Amino acid sequence: MARRYWLFKSEPSSFSVDDLLGAPGRTTCWEGVRNYQARNLLRDNVKKGDGVFFYHSGARPSGVAGICVVTRSGYPDDSAQDPNSGYHDPRATGGNPIWYMVDIRLARKFTNVVPLSLIRNTPGLENMVLCRKGNRLSIQPVAPSEWRLIQRLAGTLR
């Protein structure tokens, strides 16, 4: 299977690209996804070696803040089984973990966030899942052409 591309959303007030920059090995587990559609992607489709856009939501501005690489494919999100975690789900067990996560490593933090407003106005990006009305999916597929275009945009913002 060829390398695939994704976009992961995070509110920077909760976990930002700078938090990942400061993490050991610039690596983190992407815990806490509690939506079944996003869960299915993490469990079944996001694979080691895939590319990830780190997206800041609820930010000023919201937009793509950097590029990551998946370093571990989907595995059970054990925060669901931790009563002390904010992500605890009492239904999750070892035999039925329900929720899944992957590990990602920050490859590059963009000098400037590529803002959503620019993405919306850039030909070739208007059909991104990100731009679709009402979209709330926190794990999204990104087309190879979109992957290249956004990196080119990031270069123009330097």
Added chain:
DNA sequence: GCCAACGTTGGC
């Protein structure tokens, strides 16, 4: 802070 859009829950 507002509010539209969406996902989930739970009564029936």
Added chain:
DNA sequence: GCCAACGTTGGC
């Protein structure tokens, strides 16, 4: 299985 109520997301 339907659907109203509710909670959450996320842009603005």
